[in-house]
Amino acid sequence: MNARSEAGHPVELEAQTRLFHGGRQIYAGKPQPLTAEGQVDPKRLAAGGSMKLDPDRNGDYVLQVIVTGKLAQQKYQTASQAMDFEIQ
Numbered sequence: 001m002n003a004r005s006e007a008g009h010p011v012e013l014e015a016q017t018r019l020f021h022g023g024r025q026i027y028a029g030k031p032q033p034l035t036a037e038g039q040v041d042p043k044r045l046a047a048g049g050s051m052k053l054d055p056d057r058n059g060d061y062v063l064q065v066i067v068t069g070k071l072a073q074q075k076y077q078t079a080s081q082a083m084d085f086e087i088q
Contacts, residue, residue: 012070015047020062027051034067058087 013034019027039045053061064082 013045014068014070016066016068017049017051018064018066019051020064021057021059031068053087055087060084060086 013036014031015034016031017027017029018025034045034047036045062082062084064080066078066080068078069076
């Protein structure tokens with residue numbers, strides 16, 4: 001997904017995080033606005049956040065970030081990236 005504006009329209013992006021443990025979704029964040037304002041490279045937006053996990057739930061996890069471009073064509077509207085990690 002490219003965050004640049006087209007035809008003078010402002011970029012309208014939303015990001016949502018989801019967390020999976022043991023193959024089941026255990027958390028789904030609400031979509032939050034993601035701004036491209038002040039970003040150096042619109043193809044690689046920087047964002048951050050935090051999440052507190054139960055220290056007694058050891059095991060494998062998958063964190064997924066979904067970004068939706070509200071002004072993009074339907075075919076290009078959603079981008080998703082996931083990473084797995086383990087808590088011991």
